[in-house]
Amino acid sequence: xxxxxxxxxxxxxxxxxxxxxxxxxxxxxxxxxxxxxxxxxxxxxxxxxxxxxxxxxxxxxxxxxxxxxxxxxxxxxxxxxxxxxxxxxxxxxxxxxxxxxxxxxxxxxxxxxxxxxxxxxxxxxxxxxxxxxxxxxxxxxxxxxxxxxxxxxxxxxxxxxxxxxxxxxxxxxxxxxxxxxxxxxxxxxxxxxxxxxxxxxxxxxxxxxxxxxxxxxxxxxxxxxxxxxxxxxxxxxxxxxxxxxxxxxxxxxxxxxxxxxxxxxxxxxxxxxxxxxxxxxxxxxxxxxxxxxxxxxxxxxxxxxxxxxxxxxxxxxxxxxxxxxxxxxxxxxxxxxxxxxxxxxxxxxxxxxxx
Amino acid sequence: xxxxxxxxxxxxxxxxxxxxxxxxxxxxxxxxxxxxxxxxxxxxxxxxxxxxxxxxxxxxxxxxxxxxxxxxxxxxxxxxxxxxxxxxxxxxxxxxxxxxxxxxxxxxxxxxxxxxxxxxxxxxxxxxxxxxxxxxxxxxxxxxxxxxxxxxxxxxxxxxxxxxxxxxxxxxxxxxxxxx
Numbered sequence: 001x002x003x004x005x006x007x008x009x010x011x012x013x014x015x016x017x018x019x020x021x022x023x024x025x026x027x028x029x030x031x032x033x034x035x036x037x038x039x040x041x042x043x044x045x046x047x048x049x050x051x052x053x054x055x056x057x058x059x060x061x062x063x064x065x066x067x068x069x070x071x072x073x074x075x076x077x078x079x080x081x082x083x084x085x086x087x088x089x090x091x092x093x094x095x096x097x098x099x100x101x102x103x104x105x106x107x108x109x110x111x112x113x114x115x116x117x118x119x120x121x122x123x124x125x126x127x128x129x130x131x132x133x134x135x136x137x138x139x140x141x142x143x144x145x146x147x148x149x150x151x152x153x154x155x156x157x158x159x160x161x162x163x164x165x166x167x168x169x170x171x172x173x174x175x176x177x178x179x180x181x182x183x184x185x186x187x188x189x190x191x192x193x194x195x196x197x198x199x200x201x202x203x204x205x206x207x208x209x210x211x212x213x214x215x216x217x218x219x220x221x222x223x224x225x226x227x228x229x230x231x232x233x234x235x236x237x238x239x240x241x242x243x244x245x246x247x248x249x250x251x252x253x254x255x256x257x258x259x260x261x262x263x264x265x266x267x268x269x270x271x272x273x274x275x276x277x278x279x280x281x282x283x284x285x286x287x288x289x290x291x292x293x294x295x296x297x298x299x300x301x302x303x304x305x306x307x308x309x310x311x312x313x314x315x316x317x318x319x320x321x322x323x324x325x326x327x328x329x330x331x332x333x334x335x336x337x338x339x340x341x342x343x344x345x346x347x348x349x350x351x352x353x354x355x
Numbered sequence: 356x357x358x359x360x361x362x363x364x365x366x367x368x369x370x371x372x373x374x375x376x377x378x379x380x381x382x383x384x385x386x387x388x389x390x391x392x393x394x395x396x397x398x399x400x401x402x403x404x405x406x407x408x409x410x411x412x413x414x415x416x417x418x419x420x421x422x423x424x425x426x427x428x429x430x431x432x433x434x435x436x437x438x439x440x441x442x443x444x445x446x447x448x449x450x451x452x453x454x455x456x457x458x459x460x461x462x463x464x465x466x467x468x469x470x471x472x473x474x475x476x477x478x479x480x481x482x483x484x485x486x487x488x489x490x491x492x493x494x495x496x497x498x499x500x501x502x503x504x505x506x507x508x509x510x511x512x513x514x515x516x517x518x519x520x521x522x523x524x525x526x527x528x529x530x531x532x533x534x535x
Contacts, residue, residue, distance in 0.1 A: 006376075006383050006391070006509070032395055115396060176418045177376070177391040179383050256417070263416040337421055 004179035009147040009169060010035035012180050013103055014043070016151035017075055020186050022101070023049035024074040026063040028056060028082060031115045032171040033105035036077040057082045061089030061102075068098040069208040071195030073155050077103035079171075080121050081112055083129065090164060091130025095210025097194075097225070099158035101151065102136070103167040105174035108333035116333025117171030117256060120307035125168045126284040126314070133222050135229050137165045137236065138283040140254040144178035150281070152184050159189050161232055168283060170306065172256045172335070229285075238281035239290055243269065247276030249348045250294045252315045252325075253304040254280050256335060261304050264341035273349045283311070291318035300348040301325040304341055306334070324351075356387070358411030359495070360420045364437055365429025365450075367404045370484035374427070375406040377488060377510050381497075382410040384505035390418035403432055425495075427487055428454065429470070446494070448487055466494060468532055474525065482525035489529025498530045 007015070014036045017025070025040040037053065044051035054060035060076045067074040078086060083104045093100055106121050108114040125138045137157050139150040147169065154165035196206045212218040240258075243265060244250065253261040258279040268275045278290050294301070300323055303312035309327040316325050328344035330336045361378065365371045372393050382389040392407040407420035426441045428434040428449045438460060441447055446464040452471035468490050470483035492498040503526055511518050 004383065006380060171395065172392060172418060175393055175395050177379060178415070178418075179389065259415075260417040260419070266416070335419060337419075338417060 004181050006177050007144060007180050008035055008175060008177050009141070009144045010105065010174040011039050012144045012148040013077070013151045013167060013169075014039035015182060016148035016184060017101065017155070018043060018047065018049070019182065019184050020073060020152045020155040021189060022073040022075050022155065023047070024067045024072055025050065026052050026054050026060040026067075026074075026076050028054055028060050028078065030079045030082045032107060032117070032174045033077050033079045033103065035174070036103060036105075057085035058089065061086040061093075064100050064102075065089060065093055065096070065098060068093070068100050069096070069196050071189075071192040071197055073099075073101075073159070073189055075101040075103065077105070079105050079107045080109050080118070083121065083124070087124075087130040089130075090128070090136065091132050091134065092210045093164050094128065094130070094134035094136070094225075095132065096208050097162040098164075098208065099155075099162050100164045101154045101158055101167070102164055103169065106168065106170045108331070114333040115171065117173075117335060118306050118331070118333055119168075119170055119255060119257065120310065120331065121168065122283065122305070122307060122310035125166055126286070134225065135163070135232075135284050137161070137163055137232060137285075138168050139165060140168050140281060140283050141173055142255050142258045142279060142281075144173075144176065144180045146281075147173060148180055148182060148184060152186055155189075156187050157232075157236060159192075161228055163228075163232070168255070170256055171333075233285040236282060237285045237287045237289070239287035240277075240279040240281060241290060242277040242279065244276035244278060244290075244294060246274050247294070248297075248299045249273065249275040249345055250291070250298045250301045251275065251277045251304055251341070251345070252280070252291070252301060252311060253277060254283060254311070257304045257306055260336055260338055261341050263338035264345060267338065267342050268345045268349075271346075273345055275345050275349075280311075286314045286318060288318040291315060292320065295319035295322040298323055300351070302328050302341075302344050302348055304328045304336055304344075306336070307331055356410075356412055358409060358413065358415075359424050360422070361408040361410070361425045361427065362405060362420045362423035362437060362440070363408070363427045363429075364403065364405040364433035365427075365484075367402060369404070369429045370481065371404040371429065372406050373510070374484040374488050375408045377485070377506055378408050378410065380509040381502045381506035384509065385502055388412060388414050390415040392418045392420075403430075403436075405433070425491065427491065429484065429487070430454065431456070434458070448491055448494075450483055450487060452483075466490060468529060470529070473528060473532070477524070477528060479521050479525055482522065485522050485525035486529035486532070489526035490532055491529075492526070493530035498526075
């Protein structure tokens, strides 16, 4: 294994993107993800890439649309309010079936909110963000190493399925430093015969567009897109299970909430409580199977979130409401403590699943 | 090695984040598991700064330190804010030049170092932070030449290579400090 280096999560995303062959970054600064833009500003000119600080978030996502149309690996990054601004562009990318990587290092909302960590853009990310029927592949890293690895994965999946991949991180993941190994395996971008690279008078024009005024045609595009989404759901779901083998209580948590939950689980295990964690790594497609499996043996589930309770709906759907699911949360930039999660575990153990 | 959770706290400009970063790099050089998490709120634009560092043999769970084994308080507001959070049996390292009061807790160890005074007297007024870190390493029995040199080489960029020696001097001064 290569020597590990110490990096912030934001920097790891930027370096991994470069390793993945991304040579075009467009962004607009916003805390707590500004290090991504700063890193790109420093590195891109040295490797013949393009760093451009756009005049706005809308401009940045539109530049992503343009470069992706030409077949290149391209990305942008922002934090919650900035992602709302980019949402029009996210819908257009989906409508034009363009691959792209978009990073959201979430902060507390709604509105301008605060700058402390949050997971309250879960609905926005997993339901698409913009208007229309579409999905993004949503990846939720829980370490600096995963910030790097999922960035590479995000580019690969985006190219493979002609979709936007979103890294859904939060302020702690972006700001924290951990050792990271950057010997990342990268599958180079596939051929993109649809890209607008010039016909050289040897083929018909490629047209990249999201406007489709004939409803029959637009419907069939939607149908085809959702067939593709089905393949993604079947093949690309990722999750981690921690101490679930004998678990009577299942915690659902991603990102920083999963890290906090592991501390609580270790403490609860010392008290003899059989508790485990299912950590979705893809938030869309949501890992339904492990929750459906666990619902057959577990007595209760707890969704630990930095929001008012968003993923809990997917946990209930995936477990088909066979077991009670409770919420353990903080919001607005606050983070649940391991003690708070431990209390929720104790309560669930005491109630034995009876609400 | 048992996992140790550090919380560094002080004014912006005292090198709180840098001190934490140095410990993090030392852990990296020594092949340990670690996390480093800064405060990045409005406080880093003036006012208090803090950072959480966790070092151990096993992968780090939550990177947020709310109950430190080791609190490093470089000003009075930091001691006021975090004194009660230290785990029983933990240690508070404080800069006694800037903190006029005693620690109220009786179930923790207290190591008081007049770090700012020592830094001023020795001609490196900006390195009170490293004097404290030196003392921490000595108290923990983790002051090794290779670890210190390796970490300094990583945490100080080539552009500031002239700062290597003086940082090491500050670390040693802290490590050798035997009390007033």
